[in-house]
Amino acid sequence: MRDRKLYIILISIFVLFFIVMFLLFGLGEVRRGNQDLTLMVGHHTVWRYHNKKWSNLSNNLSYQNLDWKKYHIFSNQEYIGEHLLWYNDRWYAFDDDRNAIDLNGDFLAYSGNYEPTFYSFMEEDIQDYSSVQEVLREASLPEDSEFSTAYHVLMDFDHDGVDEDFYVISNVFLDEYVETTFSIVYMIDQDMLYMIYEDISKNQSFNGCKPFFTSFLDVNQDNTYEFILSCGRYSVSEQIDMLYQYKNNAFKILISSE
Numbered sequence: 001m002r003d004r005k006l007y008i009i010l011i012s013i014f015v016l017f018f019i020v021m022f023l024l025f026g027l028g029e030v031r032r033g034n035q036d037l038t039l040m041v042g043h044h045t046v047w048r049y050h051n052k053k054w055s056n057l058s059n060n061l062s063y064q065n066l067d068w069k070k071y072h073i074f075s076n077q078e079y080i081g082e083h084l085l086w087y088n089d090r091w092y093a094f095d096d097d098r099n100a101i102d103l104n105g106d107f108l109a110y111s112g113n114y115e116p117t118f119y120s121f122m123e124e125d126i127q128d129y130s131s132v133q134e135v136l137r138e139a140s141l142p143e144d145s146e147f148s149t150a151y152h153v154l155m156d157f158d159h160d161g162v163d164e165d166f167y168v169i170s171n172v173f174l175d176e177y178v179e180t181t182f183s184i185v186y187m188i189d190q191d192m193l194y195m196i197y198e199d200i201s202k203n204q205s206f207n208g209c210k211p212f213f214t215s216f217l218d219v220n221q222d223n224t225y226e227f228i229l230s231c232g233r234y235s236v237s238e239q240i241d242m243l244y245q246y247k248n249n250a251f252k253i254l255i256s257s258e
């Protein structure tokens with residue numbers, strides 16, 4: 001009889017343990033498995049997150065299915081509300097009475113059965129160029145190179161209480177001619193350098209891509225940051241948008257507009 005009671009107690013503890021573990025870890029995975037999100041980046045990129053997978057909806061046929069629906073809209077990192085969107089070579093926003101709403105600057109929008117979290121950030125002038133010179137030297141580029149853009153962003157990307165330092169440097173679209181164009185994005189964390197994006201090529205006047213951060217966000221509610229890095233190309237060419245994740249000590253593109 002005593003053995004039977006002990007057996008029941010052990011089984012109860014075992015079942016209770018698995019219930020607690022499921023509530024702590026498994027329930028979040030189940031919820032993320034049911035997540036469905038449509039994310040618009042600028043006027044020419046639309047991604048969908050569904051069943052823990054990303055897909056690219058960036059074509060006019062898909063856009064027709066997205067017209068005249070409500071989306072949460074951000075402009076220049078500021079939330080401007082939930083409004084109707086309509087596409088005609090670019091996105092146009094309207095209120096419930098279909099009065100036009102201005103969309104100026106960087107544009108992000110989403111709709112879904114959950115809410116991703118967006119984090120504000122600030123571009124700051126680079127004061128210490130030591131890591132920039134190291135990157136240029138490693139790439140066999142002149143350390144005194146001129147830049148068309150050069151800034152950094154401080155963000156506690158790994159939630160350790162200490163800001164990581166994200167650098168963006170490029171000489172694309174300078175007024176004066178250069179033989180080699182470059183665009184480089186990297187992160188400094190505890191004196192370690194992690195390369196994010198690197199494009200170095202012979203200048204052909206119309207090539208090259210100038211990178212910039214569009215958003216830092218938690219896109220799937222897993223308490224891990226991702227970011228969107230965009231890249232502006234020459235003249236009428238559409239920009240490239242890339243969603244990055246940091247995993248296994250390296251940056252990985254989850255999905256790109258190309």
